[in-house]
Amino acid sequence: MSSFTIQSRTSGSIHILELNGELDAHTASHLEDSLKSLIEEKQFNIVVNFSRLDYISSAGLGVFMAYIEDVRSLGGDIKLSNMSDKVYNVFDLLGFPTLYDILHTEEEAIVKFTI
Amino acid sequence: MSSDSDHNDDRHARFELRTLLDTSRMLIESHDLTFVLNNLLLISMGKLFSSKGTILLYDPTRKQYQIARNKGRTGLNDGQYLSLNLSEQLRSKSIIHCDKDNDGSLPEPFSGSTMCAMFNMQTSTRHIGYLCMGGKANRQPFAEHELNFIENLVNISAVAIANSQLVSELRSTNLQLDRRVQEMHTLFDLSKEFNANVDLEPILKIFKFALLGQMFIRSFFFIYDRKDADPQVVVQNGIKGHFSTDEVRQLLNVRQDVTRTSDSLRQRFPLLEDNGIEALIRLRLQDETALMGVGKRATNESYSEGDFNFLQSLGNLALLSVQKTYLLKERIENERLEEELSIARTIQRKLLPDPIPSIPGLQIAATNVSSYQVGGDYFDVLTRDSGTYIAIADVTGKGIPASLLMANLQAMLHVLTPTSESLSDATSRINDIIYKNTPSDKFISFFWSRYSHETRTLTYTNAGHNPPLLLRSGSGEADLLAEGGVLLGAMPSMIPYKSADVTLQKGDIVVMYTDGVTEALDETEEEYGEERLQKCLLCNASLSARDILNAILEDVKLFTGNRYSDDITIVVLKKN
Numbered sequence: 001m002s003s004f005t006i007q008s009r010t011s012g013s014i015h016i017l018e019l020n021g022e023l024d025a026h027t028a029s030h031l032e033d034s035l036k037s038l039i040e041e042k043q044f045n046i047v048v049n050f051s052r053l054d055y056i057s058s059a060g061l062g063v064f065m066a067y068i069e070d071v072r073s074l075g076g077d078i079k080l081s082n083m084s085d086k087v088y089n090v091f092d093l094l095g096f097p098t099l100y101d102i103l104h105t106e107e108e109a110i111v112k113f114t115i
Numbered sequence: 116m117s118s119d120s121d122h123n124d125d126r127h128a129r130f131e132l133r134t135l136l137d138t139s140r141m142l143i144e145s146h147d148l149t150f151v152l153n154n155l156l157l158i159s160m161g162k163l164f165s166s167k168g169t170i171l172l173y174d175p176t177r178k179q180y181q182i183a184r185n186k187g188r189t190g191l192n193d194g195q196y197l198s199l200n201l202s203e204q205l206r207s208k209s210i211i212h213c214d215k216d217n218d219g220s221l222p223e224p225f226s227g228s229t230m231c232a233m234f235n236m237q238t239s240t241r242h243i244g245y246l247c248m249g250g251k252a253n254r255q256p257f258a259e260h261e262l263n264f265i266e267n268l269v270n271i272s273a274v275a276i277a278n279s280q281l282v283s284e285l286r287s288t289n290l291q292l293d294r295r296v297q298e299m300h301t302l303f304d305l306s307k308e309f310n311a312n313v314d315l316e317p318i319l320k321i322f323k324f325a326l327l328g329q330m331f332i333r334s335f336f337f338i339y340d341r342k343d344a345d346p347q348v349v350v351q352n353g354i355k356g357h358f359s360t361d362e363v364r365q366l367l368n369v370r371q372d373v374t375r376t377s378d379s380l381r382q383r384f385p386l387l388e389d390n391g392i393e394a395l396i397r398l399r400l401q402d403e404t405a406l407m408g409v410g411k412r413a414t415n416e417s418y419s420e421g422d423f424n425f426l427q428s429l430g431n432l433a434l435l436s437v438q439k440t441y442l443l444k445e446r447i448e449n450e451r452l453e454e455e456l457s458i459a460r461t462i463q464r465k466l467l468p469d470p471i472p473s474i475p476g477l478q479i480a481a482t483n484v485s486s487y488q489v490g491g492d493y494f495d496v497l498t499r500d501s502g503t504y505i506a507i508a509d510v511t512g513k514g515i516p517a518s519l520l521m522a523n524l525q526a527m528l529h530v531l532t533p534t535s536e537s538l539s540d541a542t543s544r545i546n547d548i549i550y551k552n553t554p555s556d557k558f559i560s561f562f563w564s565r566y567s568h569e570t571r572t573l574t575y576t577n578a579g580h581n582p583p584l585l586l587r588s589g590s591g592e593a594d595l596l597a598e599g600g601v602l603l604g605a606m607p608s609m610i611p612y613k614s615a616d617v618t619l620q621k622g623d624i625v626v627m628y629t630d631g632v633t634e635a636l637d638e639t640e641e642e643y644g645e646e647r648l649q650k651c652l653l654c655n656a657s658l659s660a661r662d663i664l665n666a667i668l669e670d671v672k673l674f675t676g677n678r679y680s681d682d683i684t685i686v687v688l689k690k691n
Contacts, residue, residue: 025308062328064627
């Protein structure tokens, strides 16, 4: 079975989720739980750091789709950063970059919230 | 002067050659269509001193021309499609002079007022389109060498355009292929996860994520038309409003595998309109169907045939898993029922006397064979001071309802006996209670008796039960114990039940039985019947009560070929 973990930390008022391992149909609900609990805690400024994510499937991508609009309507955003080429290709292939913010580094993503 | 002008011409020609060479190198190396078109247009406008120009690209699938690039006041818009039905003669020309060549087949704005010349762009294999140029700003005609230059440029550009079209086609094919590969990954990812899950909820959630992630579908619904159940929406996302069962049923009448929702369909189902449902996808698996409705995609892309193929695969996969969870739930439910039934059976078994009490001077043998887990047959032997009560009963119907009523009767008998009342009065009371307790289509046929050892008398009341056989010792024919009244539970006790006494002599036999015995069927659907029962009894009259009972069972078994379809209960008494 695929392994997937999430480390959670904050940088000022911004919440950062760091993904490790493989995000697929099996582990998607894990990410969903994390996003849900952030929303419940009214943490709407979220950066997801992909630097240690090895693989993402369409179902994994679907989790972002499912929550990004909610977060935006609450005045926040989910910004994505530090993707490997392999992971970025999946986002790109499906047309994600036209709809959402994908940044090179976590710092850039954090700065984007302040503009 | 002339040498100067020769020199000038020479320089000019070299400059033009150089421009062509540079341009061709640039164009051949570039696979960027916009760049190629821009260059062609700008160089041509510069060369011809023209303030307007348009490039038309031929689209072979639409058989139309698209305005690919447009500069100056041409009255045309980029991206616009138009039809050009040029005469054969015009089409064969490499340069069409709009004014003098016009044979009537040139439409506006190419007929001469706006445009001046159209250069046919073609490669060795196909027609690419036209470069259309407006006249010189100084209203002079185009010079021969200028036209030659543009012709050359157009030829080089045509190859470059063809190349860049090919490259962009390849890119888009590659992208499509990559997407298909990703779709395969998604289906594989999902089938793995669906297989690992037995609960409906996580399966539907993953299905939602896949639709969102792979297809950017925010609003969708999935109707499952389960066999032997009402169709229902098992999962939906981003859908405003609620489908009524009636609407769901009507939607399921959609017969095509893929339906792009038409205006009239949207009008019939306002929910499709309100939620922007663009397509309905019908799924079939064995004899069950599902219908998936998908709304606009977040990327605003329209659905292609390939997308529908993917949605069908994904939908079928989901339907299969949804079916699986329902079947599993059903099986668990069935297993639970089975377990409860087997507990009920144990309880019911305990309601029958075991062991059967022994009575001085009277042999008693009894059996109950149930073809169901629980049934409606009942017999009892109760020893009381006032005597021994021997009862047999048969509740209409089978299974749990019959067994409940049987338990009810058993409790009544146990509480009512010993009774100082006569059997007939007690039967009336039992009947009134049963009548009140049961629905009108439930009855009990009931025979009970009290045997007094001292007087050797069997007093009985028969409430609509198959009359037990009384075979006197040495007699060749059995009497029927039929005195009594109607079935229990049929009507209130208005007419009193009768009772009768028989005194038992040594060797007398009483056989009580339920209709499972006489109505047992053989292969030709013929009933075992009372006659065979009597005959069997006569043949075995010399045996003990236990052996007579076994002989009857054996005979019925032989007759039916070992397949009774009902409960069978037999009680045999024999006076010592």
